[in-house]
Amino acid sequence: MFKELIGKRSIPVKNVIERGAVKKFAEAINDPAPIYIDEETGKASRYGRNIAPPTFPITLEYGTIEEFVLPTKGLIHGEQKFHYKRPLFVGEEVYGVTEIKNYYERTGSFGKMGFLVIERQGADAKGELIYTEEQIIIINEAARKGMPV
Amino acid sequence: MTPMTEIQVGESLQQVQLEPVTRLDLIKYAGASGDFNPIHTIDEDATNAGLPGIIAHGMWTMGNLAKLFTPYLEAGFIEDYAIRFRNMVFIDDVLTLQAVLKNEEKNKKEFKVAAVNQKGQEVVNGTVVFRLYEVTTAG
Numbered sequence: 104m105f106k107e108l109i110g111k112r113s114i115p116v117k118n119v120i121e122r123g124a125v126k127k128f129a130e131a132i133n134d135p136a137p138i139y140i141d142e143e144t145g146k147a148s149r150y151g152r153n154i155a156p157p158t159f160p161i162t163l164e165y166g167t168i169e170e171f172v173l174p175t176k177g178l179i180h181g182e183q184k185f186h187y188k189r190p191l192f193v194g195e196e197v198y199g200v201t202e203i204k205n206y207y208e209r210t211g212s213f214g215k216m217g218f219l220v221i222e223r224q225g226a227d228a229k230g231e232l233i234y235t236e237e238q239i240i241i242i243n244e245a246a247r248k249g250m251p252v
Numbered sequence: 253m254t255p256m257t258e259i260q261v262g263e264s265l266q267q268v269q270l271e272p273v274t275r276l277d278l279i280k281y282a283g284a285s286g287d288f289n290p291i292h293t294i295d296e297d298a299t300n301a302g303l304p305g306i307i308a309h310g311m312w313t314m315g316n317l318a319k320l321f322t323p324y325l326e327a328g329f330i331e332d333y334a335i336r337f338r339n340m341v342f343i344d345d346v347l348t349l350q351a352v353l354k355n356e357e358k359n360k361k362e363f364k365v366a367a368v369n370q371k372g373q374e375v376v377n378g379t380v381v382f383r384l385y386e387v388t389t390a391g
Contacts, residue, residue, distance in 0.1 A: 131284035132315030158315040180310045184334040
């Protein structure tokens with residue numbers, strides 16, 4: 104069922120990197136550094152503005168993929184990667200898109216597990232890529248069997 | 253603080269020990285991230301999922317770990333940040349954040365990073381590639 108979705112993409116969604124959201128996020132990860140939240144520090148920095156913490160893109164929207172539904176239980180976040188072309192700026196617009204990159208199954212000590220690889224990308228208003236994010240979600244057999252698909 | 257350009261292979265960034273994890277930390281992270289999966293905040297849901305108690309969002313730990321690099325953001329930025337979630341993090345756990353320089357080439361420094369709990373277990377580990385704006389001349 105997930106195999107058929109490999110290669111499917113969402114329609115890009117516009118996000119705005121909001122100052123208040125970045126501040127709350129930076130505080131929640133115990134990293135309220137001036138480069139993220141203080142306007143003067145941002146202006147005086149090499150960036151000329153504030154930037155967002157590297158894991159902030161996890162909060163943004165990337166659109167939905169038709170027919171793609173994850174079970175609500177039995178999921179494990181196995182791996183997470185970010186690749187940046189440059190830091191993400193506070194105040195900028197980011198177009199988020201997501202794609203199912205891969206799905207495979209492996210049998211291990213916990214029975215048969217499914218591995219779902221989801222890629223998400225953020226591009227600027229000109230379409231230039233800012234970052235790519237990859238998540239590996241591990242799905243246990245019971246959760247897969249409980250799915251409506 | 254040693255400038256990023258002068259850190260040598262085998263050397264570590266200043267490690268950071270976090271305060272014990274609280275439920276409020278995870279409630280705040282749920283709100284800030286939009287991840288409201290109740291296994292991170294509500295005991296009953298965690299128990300029903302077969303867990304001994306609520307567990308931290310993996311991304312909360314990954315988010316915390318990146319702070320080791322925040323003091324260096326004028327010199328460069330995190331180009332790659334890859335993490336494997338190895339062990340669960342529970343309330344009252346005390347995490348120590350670590351980064352050691354493994355490799356460097358031209359303007360890139362590759363660190364092995366980990367968050368380690370009070371039992372010495374790595375709860376998350378992976379790599380950070382820090383890209384410098386100026387090419388390193390030392391080392």
